[in-house]
Amino acid sequence: MAAPAKLTEYIDQNADKFIDRLAKAVAIPSVSGDASYRQHVFDMATYLKAELESLGVKVTLVELGKQMLDGQEIQLPPAILGEIGNDKNKKTVGLYAHYDVQPALITDGWDTDPFKLCVDKETGRLIGRGSSDDKGPLLGWINVLEAHVKQGIELPVNLKICFEGMEESGSEGLDELIQREAGPGKFFDGVDCFCISDNYWLNTRTPCLTYGLRGICYYKLTITGPGRDLHSGVFGRMVHEPMTDLIQVMSKLVTPQGDILVPGINDLVAPLTDEERKRYESLDYSIDDVDASAGASIAVASDISTVLMNRMRYPSLSLHGIEGAFYAPGAKTVIPAKVSGKFSIRLVPDMLPVDVDRLVIDYVQKCFAQLNSKNKVEVENLHGGKPWMADPTHWNYVAASKATEAVYGRKPDLTREGGSIPVTLTFAEALGVNVLLLPMGRGDDGAHSTNEKLDRSNYIQGTKLLGTYLWEVSKCA
Ligand SMILES: C[C@H](N)C(=O)N[C@@H](Cc1c[nH]cn1)C(=O)O
Numbered sequence: 001m002a003a004p005a006k007l008t009e010y011i012d013q014n015a016d017k018f019i020d021r022l023a024k025a026v027a028i029p030s031v032s033g034d035a036s037y038r039q040h041v042f043d044m045a046t047y048l049k050a051e052l053e054s055l056g057v058k059v060t061l062v063e064l065g066k067q068m069l070d071g072q073e074i075q076l077p078p079a080i081l082g083e084i085g086n087d088k089n090k091k092t093v094g095l096y097a098h099y100d101v102q103p104a105l106i107t108d109g110w111d112t113d114p115f116k117l118c119v120d121k122e123t124g125r126l127i128g129r130g131s132s133d134d135k136g137p138l139l140g141w142i143n144v145l146e147a148h149v150k151q152g153i154e155l156p157v158n159l160k161i162c163f164e165g166m167e168e169s170g171s172e173g174l175d176e177l178i179q180r181e182a183g184p185g186k187f188f189d190g191v192d193c194f195c196i197s198d199n200y201w202l203n204t205r206t207p208c209l210t211y212g213l214r215g216i217c218y219y220k221l222t223i224t225g226p227g228r229d230l231h232s233g234v235f236g237r238m239v240h241e242p243m244t245d246l247i248q249v250m251s252k253l254v255t256p257q258g259d260i261l262v263p264g265i266n267d268l269v270a271p272l273t274d275e276e277r278k279r280y281e282s283l284d285y286s287i288d289d290v291d292a293s294a295g296a297s298i299a300v301a302s303d304i305s306t307v308l309m310n311r312m313r314y315p316s317l318s319l320h321g322i323e324g325a326f327y328a329p330g331a332k333t334v335i336p337a338k339v340s341g342k343f344s345i346r347l348v349p350d351m352l353p354v355d356v357d358r359l360v361i362d363y364v365q366k367c368f369a370q371l372n373s374k375n376k377v378e379v380e381n382l383h384g385g386k387p388w389m390a391d392p393t394h395w396n397y398v399a400a401s402k403a404t405e406a407v408y409g410r411k412p413d414l415t416r417e418g419g420s421i422p423v424t425l426t427f428a429e430a431l432g433v434n435v436l437l438l439p440m441g442r443g444d445d446g447a448h449s450t451n452e453k454l455d456r457s458n459y460i461q462g463t464k465l466l467g468t469y470l471w472e473v474s475k476c477a
């Protein structure tokens, strides 16, 4: 059974309505990493519950307990568990997406208000925080449900939905929930396969299916010394300065070429085979694509396979920011008393967070000791997750490949993603099912960045793709 034409017609005819739905979702600033935005994350869960229920989904908001954030104990946003269909003769597909977003301020350099969807009629871009990561793809599933309901077409599969509000902040509480709800008689019982739409095409033209993700270890390195901020004219060169120590240590983590300097890290990486190298060579990607999506000609190598492998199959270490440092306009002559450097390492097979933690913490302590500073150092892992790989020859991928050909008229590339969705591995291991990553947006969407966008055609064709995929899964033996 191919997806009924009535479904794709409905999606085309209701494109503007679906864009309004995205605008409503983007207008809720559900930033999970900032305690002062927590109520908005809850509001987003309430909004989605109502949308799902109006389309016949049985929904439960599951409380996940509390967390410490910015020195306060606050409630975690709920996981949204939804269920529709219970036909033993149909396959059951698990769906995951996240409804929280990365922080965004107009002062970061956005051209428009990040929480007011800007519909650029000329370029077809839908610009706003979360448009691509991950509100657009999440709403794609809701659009698919609406198309079935409004056209009076029965879903070809049963669905078990799991939407979370903490993905951008370590998915706290979710692993435990999945493990609790796996097994006979539990919520996830009977799931045959999983689909996650939460990453991006490699370029701007070729749809892809993704069978690997990097893991992550995220660190906070804090240096303290003075009892309070000091005047640099009064105390400069009289005392050890935390910021000077921090910059020294952070500069010893990675080279400008991206080589990780923490001893032992590279030894944990699975060796490259000739066969694997060929897979990167066959992907539709060029240095021009890197330049276009990065917004400048700054690739670390001129050989595209090397650049791709650096994203997909080698670890990377990125320096993200310094909490407590002076960053406002003007020229304040301060010696900050306490500064925390944030950095993360993306993990690939066979790296385990526990081994990486040990190597990083020992190395940072050693580097700090070499400074002979009287300040104090502390290194903590804020969150982490293992890398994940799936079998891309599984029927779940075959179904997605057929759906891609039906919607886009071409075969998808098979990619590995440089980003992390730690819960992917939990679904695979706890439920023992194949997980597919089926991205909606393009490689230049600017997820986590300023002016994040989703192209109108990716949103609408992507909605068709998700719907068609369900019909292709229903045909699998
Ligand atoms: C790929 C996915 N859409 C994503 O952006 N994941 C985040 C997960 C994360 C980890 N720490 C904070 N966010 C990512 O890869 O950065």
Ligand SMILES: [Zn+2]
Residues within 6 Å of the ligand: 102, 133, 168, 447, 448
């Ligand atoms: Zn993200």
Ligand SMILES: [Zn+2]
Residues within 6 Å of the ligand: 098, 133, 134, 167, 198, 199
């Ligand atoms: Zn995401």
